[in-house]
Structures are given as C-alpha cells and as structure tokens.
Amino acid sequence: MSLPKVMSDIFKSKQKSYKMVLILSLLDELDKQHISIVPLNDVKERFLSFYQTREMEGLIVEKPPEKLAMNWKQITVGQLQPIISTPIDALSSILINDGEWIRFRPDVWEEMRSDVIHELRDYALKELDDFYKKLASPIPLSDILSKILSEYLTAKTQPFGKHTLGEFVRQIIPSQLRSVHFIGDQYKVQGSVGQGNWADIPWIAIMDPRITMTTQQGVYIVYLFSDDMSSVYLTLIQGVTEPLREGKKSGYQYLREKAKQIREIIPLDGFKKDESIHLTTKGIGEAYQVSTIAYRKYDSLDLPTDQELLSDLHALLVNYEAYVQSVISNNEQNDLIEKGIDDEEELIVMDDLSVRDQLTHIKAYIKQRGFSYPEYMIENFYLSLKTKPFVILAGISGTGKTKLVKLFAEALGATDNNHQFTLIPVRPDWSDPSDLLGYKDLSGRFRVGKLTEVLLEASKIENCNKPYFICLDEMNLARVEHYFSDLLSVLETQKWKEGQIVTDAILSKDTLNTGDYGEFNDNVGIPDNVFLIGTVNMDETTHPFSKKVLDRANTIEFNYVQLEDYPILDNNTKPMNSKKLAHTFLCSDYLQLQDAFADYEDLVKRTTEKLVTINNILEENHSHIGFRVRDAVCFYLIYNQRFGLMKEEYAFDFQLLQKILPRIQGSSHTVRRVLIELMLFCTGHKGDVEELMNDPSELYKTILTATYPQSARKLAYMLRRLEEDGFTSFWLS
The missing domain is CATH 3.30.920.90 (Metal Transport, Frataxin; Chain A)
Structure with a gap:
C-alpha cells in the first residue's frame, strides 16, 4: 500500500462501517464539486443514502442507535449529527470539521494526488466489503x-x-x-x-x-x-x-x-x-x-x-x-522497550486443528535424523507433556530416550545453541536440591544451579512464549525424592494468574539477590514454558520411584525395541527444518477437572467409570489412585479427543500402562490377584479368577485380541516374573 502513513491504518479498528462510508461519501463529494472543501451537509446526505439504500435492498446493515430510530428509513439528515460525529472524531488525524464544512487536513491534502485518492477509495471499499462479509454469517x-x-x-x-x-x-x-x-x-x-x-x-x-x-x-x-x-x-x-x-x-x-x-x-x-x-x-x-x-x-x-x-x-x-x-x-511490549530488547522472529501459535499436522512434521523430522519410534510414541509423548510438564522415559539403555527429548525439542526450535534445551546428568551422590537449584557458599553468596539457570532464562519477559526443555538424564541414579521433591511440590501449586500458569516460589528473591545475577523484584517459580523430562534405566544400580513421583508424571516405557528398523538413506531428500512454536503448543489448558468438565462431560464420565473399576481392583493391594491421577488421565483423554490423535481405546491403554501399572509391585498372593483381575479388564476375558489364580496360561492367549493390548502384554510379563522369581514390578526389565 502506497498511501501516506497517516492514512494507511485508519480502518485498523472498526466497530461499525461508519468510517469507511464517511471516507467514500467525502471522496464522492470532492470529486463531484472539484474543490478541496465541501459542505458537511452534502456528505451527510450521501452517508445516510448509503445505509437507507442497503436497508431498502435487504442487505446487511447495522441498526441506527435505538434512541434515534428503529431503522435508517426513519432517520433524517438533521438527526444524523450524533451518528456521523463518531467517525469524524475517529478520523481527526486526517480530517477537519468546523460544523458546516469538512475537508482533509492541509498536510494530508498536499499528498492527495489522483493515484492516492484512487487507492484510498479502493482501500475504503475493500475494508467495507470485508466488514460486511464478516457479518454475513449463516449462523441463526x-x-x-x-x-x-x-x-x-x-x-x-x-x-x-x-x-x-x-x-x-x-x-x-x-x-x-x-x-x-x-x-x-x-x-x-x-x-x-x-x-x-x-x-x-x-x-x-x-x-x-x-x-x-x-x-x-x-x-x-x-x-x-x-x-x-x-x-x-x-x-x-x-x-x-x-x-x-x-x-x-x-x-x-x-x-x-x-x-x-x-x-x-x-x-x-x-x-x-x-x-x-x-x-x-x-x-x-x-x-x-x-x-x-x-x-x-x-x-x-x-x-x-x-x-x-x-x-x-x-x-x-x-x-x-x-x-x-x-x-x-x-x-510485554513496554517492558521489552524499556530493556532495549529487539523484536525476534515471531513464534508460531498452533490451533487445535493444526496440532496433528505439527506432530506429523515432528515425526518426519525425527525419522530424517535416523531415529524411529513405535507407532503413536510421539503423540503419546506430546499428550503426556500437555497433561503435566513432567514426564519420565523408562527402559533399557540405548533405546533412544534422551535422543527423543533432544530431537522433539529441536523440532520445535529448542536447541543447545539457543539454550532452550538443557541436558543435566544426575549424579549418584545427590542427596538434596542444591545440585539442581543452587546453594550459598561460605561467604553467603548464592551459587546458582543448572536448573535454576534455565528457570531464570525462561522467566525473562522476552522469553516467556518460548518452550524450554530440561532433560534429567539417568534420573534415578540418586533417590529422586531426595533431590527433586521440592520441585514436585511446587509443580502442584500451579494456578492461573492473568491468563498464565504460575507456581509458588522455588527460590526467594532474597536468596537470589545474594548472588551475581542482578536484582530480583520477585520470587522465582516454575514458569509454564518449562518442561521437565527424566530418563531412567531400570537395573540393579538404580533406585525405585515412590508413588509421590509416579502420581505426578506419565511414565513412558521403552523396553520393546525393533532392531530391524533401519535408517532410510535417500540423498535426494531435502533436510527438514524445525518450526519455532510458542510454548502454548505444550502448555496445559486445564488445571482442574472443572475447567474441562462442561465441554467433555461424557468423555470424563466414561473414563472415570473405567478408573472406578480399576480402583476397586487396586484397593486389594492398597495401590489405588486418587483425584490427582484421575484428573491427569481425564486431561490426557480430553486432549487426545480435541486434537484427533488416537482412538479413545488406544489413549486409555497408554494411560493404564503409564499411570496405573507402575504402582504395582510385590510378591504376595494379593499382587497375583490384582494382576489377573487387571488382565481380565484389559482383555475383556470372562474367565474365573480363582481358576486363573492356579493356572493363568489361558489369559496369555487373549493378549492379541485385548481391548488394551499394551497394558495386557505388560501385565502378562509382570505375572510371569512373579511366577518365576517370586517377585514382580513394573520396573523389572
């Protein structure tokens, strides 16, 4: 658009069509009279004629103010002043009105060559057409x-x-x-x-x-x-x-x-x-x-x-x-200007309909870099992060757990280089949060930990829309409850504040102000653009997880490996680029079940009915779940339905595998009964529990036709370990 700057955004804000019609009426009168100033009354007549003509032809048109008349036909030119004064005032940057005459301001008129007038007319007509198209909705x-x-x-x-x-x-x-x-x-x-x-x-x-x-x-x-x-x-x-x-x-x-x-x-x-x-x-x-x-x-x-x-x-x-x-x-913008921060590349905001396409892009991006994961693994990982910003990837060494986190983050524009991806190896001697968060040295100065560095960076106003990934590698080399419990507790304090999710403080401003990191006016919590992923190898050198940890995370297992998945070699394939997405792609939309219940009541009730059945089974072993797990499972199923990613049975199978089965371990007769009853639930088999307690071999035949096959397969494995070793656990590989 070559219009003078003062006119290029005059229609940027429009509640009604008044401004566009005023400009067109003025231009018509100027063209008719061949002068630079015209009587306001003549412009009013054209202005009123526009609305009366549309109304008479049955076209969409705004109603006049109720205090003046019910329709435009009842309006006279003499009554028009309170209506037309609104657009005249709104266009005071380019127009002068003395009550009798109206014209463009002298500095504007100097630039009003014939091509500018023609472009201004086209601009007004286009905006007017767009305005009425928006109102022409078929919705009754x-x-x-x-x-x-x-x-x-x-x-x-x-x-x-x-x-x-x-x-x-x-x-x-x-x-x-x-x-x-x-x-x-x-x-x-x-x-x-x-x-x-x-x-x-x-x-x-x-x-x-x-x-x-x-x-x-x-x-x-x-x-x-x-x-x-x-x-x-x-x-x-x-x-x-x-x-x-x-x-x-x-x-x-x-x-x-x-x-x-x-x-x-x-x-x-x-x-x-x-x-x-x-x-x-x-x-x-x-x-x-x-x-x-x-x-x-x-x-x-x-x-x-x-x-x-x-x-x-x-x-x-x-x-x-x-x-x-x-x-x-x-x-936001004023804070950026005050800090002298330049605008950066705009981040992409995903709507619900685009999520599935974006996940397809992420899978292709990861595959092109030589890594392949089971069907729906990427969708599962995404839904798990969307449900709660803490996920555990568990399994044998060398299955690509850490690489999944790194490549998933990279596909969203979060890398080592821009400090949006951080790998923190966990050490066996960690016994408190100081190695992650930081500590005060003997001089009283605060030494910031690696995780705190990320929290401080992600909390900056210029970074608040960027996703930040923290990968805690081999998380269970030390006891997770010893060094990570503070973060788990703070994550549970998530609440809405001015459209963002905030938490209680993980570090106070007084503590931070004793370091070399500038002055802090606020305490530091866990921002809603930070996502924590822990990788764990389950063997004799590692520590088990408590229910406190399991309740707060989705545990994704990597034990089933297809070694015959070969990298695709194609020198003609064009390398795929990452897409820099806003953190809202992963950030939770719900914190309490009531936030989503009205929209997804039927889905929530179906899911809860299944969980009630499962809980009745788990109570025998005192491993039943509470409201926190119920809500997390429901959120996972809701996001899955919103984005159209998997069948509902597949999604519930993932949640059963990740939120329920990790709670089960032991050597008792009761554990055996729980495993068998859960297998009956997963397979839909109608066998007698007491008979199966003596010989469960019949159950193993039903895995391939199970309603929830992944969970059924894991339960069968756990049951066999109990028979062979006298002890079983989800975590035994």
Missing part, C-alpha cells in the same frame, strides 16, 4: 438464543445427565459460533448449563486465550441468561471465582475498580456501562452484576434479528480485542 444466532430461553426452565425439571439441551449448549453452540468468520478458531468458545446439576444462569462465553482460558478469571465476552429466562445479556465481563477467593468485600472492590479502568481504555459505544443487569437475586448473580464492564440486554419476547445480533457481537468483539491488545502491549 436468534434461533440459538431463543431455543435456550424457551426450553431451559422445562429442561431444569428433567434429569441433568445427557440432556439434549445440555449437549446443545456445551457442544453444538461452540462449534457453530466458531464457524462465524470473525470468531473462528482464534477464540475459545464454551457453553455451560451447570456441572452435575442445572445452573440458575446458563452462559455462552468467548475468550481470547492470550489473556484467559477460563471463565473463573480474566476478561471475556459472555451471553448470560436470567434465571427466569425473560432476557439474555451480551456482556463484556470479568471472571469472579479467583477475585472472590480473597473475600466478598475485597473481591467486589477489585471487580468494580477493574471494570472502571477497562471502560476508560475502550469506547464501548452503544453498550451500557453500569451494574444494572438483572440475572437473579441470589448467589453468583450478584457477582456477575458487579463484574460486568458493558452489556446489551435482549428481551426474550423481542429478540433482534440475526443481523442485529451479529452486528452487536462483532462490535463488542472489536472492543474486546482492543482491550486484549492493550494488555499485551502494556505488560
């Missing part, structure tokens, strides 16, 4: 809202589980809204009618993942339905759960102050900016009122047209994005 938004308003009260009298209206709100509506051009996959769309029981206030939320992934905190757009279904509100609102944790009084004060600040940042033209929404007189309804930034009310008996509803939604979304950009700009 009025039907969606009407269905909830008319059916919800009846639905509340019926059983909650698997109700069609619940599935409509949780699954169908988000899918349909994401097909709207101006929403797409860049936003998280979520609907809820309650968790386990019908909510008084159902809602449909639209969130920008850059500032929030949950309705419990941050700022987002949401349709809120009153508890009597008499109205629905389109609102820009704040999450109330986190602010109210500190108490109602301080929480309400925070929400009101934040709402006031946001109203000063963005215009919110056409939306009410007060607390006068009426949802309910009890419970969270009051908190919704306090946390509201702006809203528009729709009565159930007088819903606007789809066109009007979409226009309102688009206008509020433009305001929302303006706020998001201000948050990003204030919190």
Whole structure:
C-alpha cells in the first residue's frame, strides 16, 4: 500500500462501517464539486443514502442507535449529527470539521494526488466489503438464543445427565459460533448449563486465550441468561471465582475498580456501562452484576434479528480485542522497550486443528535424523507433556530416550545453541536440591544451579512464549525424592494468574539477590514454558520411584525395541527444518477437572467409570489412585479427543500402562490377584479368577485380541516374573 502513513491504518479498528462510508461519501463529494472543501451537509446526505439504500435492498446493515430510530428509513439528515460525529472524531488525524464544512487536513491534502485518492477509495471499499462479509454469517444466532430461553426452565425439571439441551449448549453452540468468520478458531468458545446439576444462569462465553482460558478469571465476552429466562445479556465481563477467593468485600472492590479502568481504555459505544443487569437475586448473580464492564440486554419476547445480533457481537468483539491488545502491549511490549530488547522472529501459535499436522512434521523430522519410534510414541509423548510438564522415559539403555527429548525439542526450535534445551546428568551422590537449584557458599553468596539457570532464562519477559526443555538424564541414579521433591511440590501449586500458569516460589528473591545475577523484584517459580523430562534405566544400580513421583508424571516405557528398523538413506531428500512454536503448543489448558468438565462431560464420565473399576481392583493391594491421577488421565483423554490423535481405546491403554501399572509391585498372593483381575479388564476375558489364580496360561492367549493390548502384554510379563522369581514390578526389565 502506497498511501501516506497517516492514512494507511485508519480502518485498523472498526466497530461499525461508519468510517469507511464517511471516507467514500467525502471522496464522492470532492470529486463531484472539484474543490478541496465541501459542505458537511452534502456528505451527510450521501452517508445516510448509503445505509437507507442497503436497508431498502435487504442487505446487511447495522441498526441506527435505538434512541434515534428503529431503522435508517426513519432517520433524517438533521438527526444524523450524533451518528456521523463518531467517525469524524475517529478520523481527526486526517480530517477537519468546523460544523458546516469538512475537508482533509492541509498536510494530508498536499499528498492527495489522483493515484492516492484512487487507492484510498479502493482501500475504503475493500475494508467495507470485508466488514460486511464478516457479518454475513449463516449462523441463526436468534434461533440459538431463543431455543435456550424457551426450553431451559422445562429442561431444569428433567434429569441433568445427557440432556439434549445440555449437549446443545456445551457442544453444538461452540462449534457453530466458531464457524462465524470473525470468531473462528482464534477464540475459545464454551457453553455451560451447570456441572452435575442445572445452573440458575446458563452462559455462552468467548475468550481470547492470550489473556484467559477460563471463565473463573480474566476478561471475556459472555451471553448470560436470567434465571427466569425473560432476557439474555451480551456482556463484556470479568471472571469472579479467583477475585472472590480473597473475600466478598475485597473481591467486589477489585471487580468494580477493574471494570472502571477497562471502560476508560475502550469506547464501548452503544453498550451500557453500569451494574444494572438483572440475572437473579441470589448467589453468583450478584457477582456477575458487579463484574460486568458493558452489556446489551435482549428481551426474550423481542429478540433482534440475526443481523442485529451479529452486528452487536462483532462490535463488542472489536472492543474486546482492543482491550486484549492493550494488555499485551502494556505488560510485554513496554517492558521489552524499556530493556532495549529487539523484536525476534515471531513464534508460531498452533490451533487445535493444526496440532496433528505439527506432530506429523515432528515425526518426519525425527525419522530424517535416523531415529524411529513405535507407532503413536510421539503423540503419546506430546499428550503426556500437555497433561503435566513432567514426564519420565523408562527402559533399557540405548533405546533412544534422551535422543527423543533432544530431537522433539529441536523440532520445535529448542536447541543447545539457543539454550532452550538443557541436558543435566544426575549424579549418584545427590542427596538434596542444591545440585539442581543452587546453594550459598561460605561467604553467603548464592551459587546458582543448572536448573535454576534455565528457570531464570525462561522467566525473562522476552522469553516467556518460548518452550524450554530440561532433560534429567539417568534420573534415578540418586533417590529422586531426595533431590527433586521440592520441585514436585511446587509443580502442584500451579494456578492461573492473568491468563498464565504460575507456581509458588522455588527460590526467594532474597536468596537470589545474594548472588551475581542482578536484582530480583520477585520470587522465582516454575514458569509454564518449562518442561521437565527424566530418563531412567531400570537395573540393579538404580533406585525405585515412590508413588509421590509416579502420581505426578506419565511414565513412558521403552523396553520393546525393533532392531530391524533401519535408517532410510535417500540423498535426494531435502533436510527438514524445525518450526519455532510458542510454548502454548505444550502448555496445559486445564488445571482442574472443572475447567474441562462442561465441554467433555461424557468423555470424563466414561473414563472415570473405567478408573472406578480399576480402583476397586487396586484397593486389594492398597495401590489405588486418587483425584490427582484421575484428573491427569481425564486431561490426557480430553486432549487426545480435541486434537484427533488416537482412538479413545488406544489413549486409555497408554494411560493404564503409564499411570496405573507402575504402582504395582510385590510378591504376595494379593499382587497375583490384582494382576489377573487387571488382565481380565484389559482383555475383556470372562474367565474365573480363582481358576486363573492356579493356572493363568489361558489369559496369555487373549493378549492379541485385548481391548488394551499394551497394558495386557505388560501385565502378562509382570505375572510371569512373579511366577518365576517370586517377585514382580513394573520396573523389572
């Protein structure tokens, strides 16, 4: 675009079409009258004619302000001033208006050659066309809202589980809204009618993942339905759960102050900016009122047209994005400028639909470098990291555990050279965290450990979107609980804060400030862009893992090796490059099961039913699982379904193998019973437990047809070790 700089971004922000239509009207009048200044009234007439013509032809057009008229046909030129003054003020950098005449500013007019005028006209027409294309959505938004308003009260009298209206709100509506051009996959769309029981206030939320992934905190757009279904509100609102944790009084004060600040940042033209929404007189309804930034009310008996509803939604979304950009700009870009840091290559942000393609690229990248892993190993490794940023790779020496971590990180642009991949060999004499985190020497000066170096680097504002991989090699040469327990405990403190996952401190600022690393204003935790992977060789020289460690990690086994996998030699193959991805590719989207339950209720319940059956078996040996493992398994299955990576049975097989079986070891009769009952669960075999306790050979024949074949094969191996050696464990190789 060769337009003068002052005009090249005048349409960058547009809630309505007013600015584009004003420019086109002004250019038409200037061309008609062949002068550099024209009567404002003439421009108003053209401006009004544009909207009245579109309205008459049945084309999409924004409604005029309600206080003036119901449609453009009822508007006169004399009434147009409060409407047209908005785009005139917005374009004050290029226009002058004295109330009677309007023209371009002299410095701008000097550059208005015929080619510039032609380009400006094309620019305005293109932006206008794009604007109306975005509003031309086939989604019957009025039907969606009407269905909830008319059916919800009846639905509340019926059983909650698997109700069609619940599935409509949780699954169908988000899918349909994401097909709207101006929403797409860049936003998280979520609907809820309650968790386990019908909510008084159902809602449909639209969130920008850059500032929030949950309705419990941050700022987002949401349709809120009153508890009597008499109205629905389109609102820009704040999450109330986190602010109210500190108490109602301080929480309400925070929400009101934040709402006031946001109203000063963005215009919110056409939306009410007060607390006068009426949802309910009890419970969270009051908190919704306090946390509201702006809203528009729709009565159930007088819903606007789809066109009007979409226009309102688009206008509020433009305001929302303006706020998001201000948050990003204030919190990140200003800090970068103050520190004198240059912009670097932009990192790629993956949407759900691109994850599968990216994993295919990673597998091809690894294979081209001469390494081959079993089917779904890379998908499993990815899902394990996405579920929890701590994964254990276990197996015999020489199977490529460390290489997998290095090449996986390398495929995402994290290497030794840019310090985003760090290999830390574990020593047998480690007995506390000081070798990893650091220690104070005799002079009182803090000597930073290698892991802390990575945490400090990853915590820098310019690095917060880059993934950092730490590989603890031969992790169990020392007792993991002795040197790693502090990190495990801190990982369990993950919580959301301003759209990011943060933890409690692993090192205090006072400790760090005694070293040679500059001044620290904050304590250092484990950033959400750091991923920890431990490799372990299970033999007589190593230490076993406690359940505390196993509960907090996915344990991926590497014992099954195909030596006949040869490297592919093709000199004509073009070397593949890594893709520099943002850490969000791997970062968790859920910290508590309630964050995902509304969207994946059926999947969570199916998975939990299986885990309940398994837990009943494990209780015989006191090796049953708790909520932490249940949540981790559910998250793994949810991510798998979201990204379309494996069949559900395959994914659950991996979780059974990695989260359940590592807990089982011993020599007792009870251990034998647990192994047999789990094999029956995995294979679907209906054999008699007591008979199989005496002779389990019949079970071995069912492995190839098992529902969960990997777990069945491992269980068979553990059972044989128990028969032959009198002792068994997942970890025996």
